[in-house]
Amino acid sequence: MMTVGKSVERIRAVVTIHKRDLRLALFGPVLHVVTTSSIVIAIVIIRNYLNYIRSNGIYPMPDLFSFPFRWAIITIGVYLAFSTVVTISRERESGIMELLFYGPVDHIAYVVGKYMAQVTLYLMILALYSVCFLIFSWMAHVQISASFSFMILMSVFTGGYLIAIGIFVSSVSGSVRNATLVFLAIVIVALLLQGVQSWLSNITPESDYYNPVLLLQQVVSWTQIALTWLSPFSYLNHGVNEMLRGNMKAFVGTIALAISFCLIFLASSVLGLKFRGVRQ
């Protein structure tokens, strides 16, 4: 039996899985539909801004492309994370995961291979978005600011983090349906929590001690604080805002935290996969 280093073997497995997933995604139509849709939405937003400038004459804002770009990358990030959730769960259900583990593929290689494929896709789409926004910039004579580049940099890490969450959800879920429901629940809660908190905050309790609304307000508040620490969307907004404020230390700190949580989720995915098993 030929002995090759464990790391080399693992890297090979990672590269092979990565290549396969990348091919499958690129040659499927869904990714391109989502990419196009998010660019279309970005165009709608930019168009509204330009119309406002045309009618009002002026519009001061940090960066005209910031919000549409953020929208586009959040859309594609959520799609890639969701696609990972579905893919991994489906592979377990259909037995393909078991097939992979017949061979020299371990849990780490599987998770990292899947992750790298999605991140590579994300980077490719980011590059495509950047080209589109360069075209917007040229067409409308809108300068691409330095902050835009930092935003792209920030989005790399937050996108990677979001994908890691998707992998974690699918690694611990038993079926495609459960994984999908859990992931959608997380996204919806993250989006709705702000609204729920605002609604609850409008309810002024008559008594400080016995009203259940207070408890719910507190729970929602704690959940929101937790989400602020855990949510990739929050990291993106926070990182970009701190960068725009010139607080580069906080910007780098946000990136470091995003990387740390990403690694935690990936490690948890490996453990989750071991615990759940690879057989259906």
Next chain:
Amino acid sequence: MRKIIGALLVMGICSVICGATVGMVYAQGSDEKREEFVYGVNAFNGSVYHGTFIPPSVDTLYLLADEISIVSPRTTLLYYWPVTNEYKADWDTLSENVEGVLEITSQGQIIASLQPRDYVIQYPKGITRGDPEIFLGEDARTKYEQWSEELQAYRLAVAAYYEASRIFTTTLDDKIEEGDITSADDVLVSAPVRPAEFVYSSTKVYRGMPVTLSPGNYEIRLRNSDGEVVENSEKKLVVFRRDRVGVGYTAIPEDKWTTPEDTKRPDEIIYVRSNNVLYLEPYFESEYNEQHFVHLETPQAPRFGNVDWLWVKEGKFIPNDLQISHGNMWLRSISFEDYMVRQTPGKALGYEILEWQEGISQGMRARSPDFSAFRLVLNRQSQDIGLHLVGDNDVAVSGSSRTVDVVRDIGSGELWLPALLPVAVGIALVGTRRYTLRTRRAAITETSTVK
């Protein structure tokens, strides 16, 4: 097991929502006023003193660091106002000072014990111009008397003016009737001049504890003469300072001067339409933690989890010239001038903005400038314009730089073109894949047929 847990969870959530709804309905239906201990607060927000109060439902006060703010323990009638979802104080019916000593503690240690003092807040240049002054103790009473005397003098001057105007108008009418005056040149005596508006404003003399602290988290409580802590008087106190200072601009487009836009953030880019003229009014501003600042002004505002920053306008000033640059190349300077807006006659309801000149009058009164600003002309060739103010020492004023970006007017159809890029990539990739598969299969079919 899962079903049981799920059912319990759903029941729990429904109960809380029902409780919340009942609470909301109850709260909205309740218009009962009840006597409560509150802290009245006159908090300095960087430019003016903002009066508010802290009801029992709010557990934290927010004050600016290193500035005098006034905290007044009071008893009043509180009622819930559902329209704005907040508690209101009926000061007119009940507003009694609660005697005691305000203790300020930090980590369990008392760092200050404040006695109530008389105070008055005055705005010598008018409340809209900011720059308040606060006086304590004997000074407060003295300043209030001084203000009262000046107000009285103004009232007398106004009364004298009205009398003089009446006499002047009556005399003029008589002379015109008598034929002594036939044209404006015959009027040798000028009309009486109305006294300048009395902008000096002042509060009455009130009692409260002046609080000046450095940034940090504290606790406060009111201890009465019996040595006991007054109920509902224990609160947290957050003292914060501004994070950054800078210069903001109110940008007034020439063709829409009634809808100016503020550019507060130093990182903001001013996007403008080409062939445009902008008037830029600078003002000082400071950046604060948004949660802290909002709760300083509105203690009953809802809390939010994320940390955001807020730029707050503080006051206008007269700057030096505005430097215009393109990249690293200096282009020109623009001076700060006064402007007035003149309505153009006719039905069009148009207007024009003109440079103000001394001596111009409108009707019976001398015309004063409508605003003072830098006039920036922008055309299609203007690209990536940089603006900055320089101080007296020729150094750029911190936070005063902005970029102006002249946006090209493009047809809405053109903007959709970049969407074709991902479409093209998708078609190329998916199409190539399908074509390759079809070709390979066709080649095999051919080979099989040949066999």
Next chain:
Amino acid sequence: MIKTRNLTKTYPEVEAVKDVTLNVRKGEVYGFLGPNGAGKSTTIAMLLGLEKPTSGDLSLFGYHLDRNYFEIKSAIGVVGERPFFFDEMTAWEFLEFHADLYMVESKIYRIGQLLEHVGLTDYAHMRPSEYSRGMRQKLSFVRALLHSPALLILDEPVSGLDPHGIRQIRELIDEQKKAGTTIFISSHVLSEIERTADRIAIMHRGKLLVEDNLDGLRYTVDQSTRVRIEVTRTPDALSDALSAVPHVKEYRIQGQQIEISLDGIADYRAEVSAAITATGTTIVGMETKKASLEETFMTFTDENVVGISQAGETR
């Protein structure tokens, strides 16, 4: 090649595998039998590292999976009970993926060679979902053989196949056997195991009941050899002559057919023939009947273990 000792797997509600100790030698074909729910698939899953044993020891090629995971996996080829494929890939791409995974040298040549060998060359650029059951099974075999594994683990390799498909798979197994590959087959098709296996293990209710070659298994169930002899006539002296032969346990004469049960598995046909012909009759036919694997299997899995041991000892 494969060694387990007291291998156990316990799930919350069931003990799927209990104290299984087996030994697969290098180069042999090892048949792994058991009724549904016996624990075969769980045992195989543990061998492949897909399930972690609750207790016990397991080694492949003399190494432990925990410590030599990649080396061991690179030397195993697996054909699972159900063929799994990547639906979006063609057969060729599917094989290429696995060739990359196993770092197969000259992968294009190797893939082409194997596909041609199994007759799938013309279908290489179709998706496996378009294949028949037999074709998918052959493709699974190709995938398992790409990297020339030292150990083949086959779980129900001929399940669901028609006779033609079974024959093709059988040929592949025979080739690998000749090439010296160790083959571990789990199957319900006893005739295939009977034909191919060097040694057989039988599992029942999570326990390994027996592990031996086929003759040994038969001996455990039935320590006699049955012979059927056809004679031209049955003289009266025939009964006495048969009773006189020392190794004849029992016999039955039915017309011109004599069924004799001989003690042990040794060959006593010559003595029996001599005794019969000495009575003046002529033997026109003789057939030795051994207990089939199916009979053996049914015996093991229908009785309890104690009963079988007693049957062996009674003789």
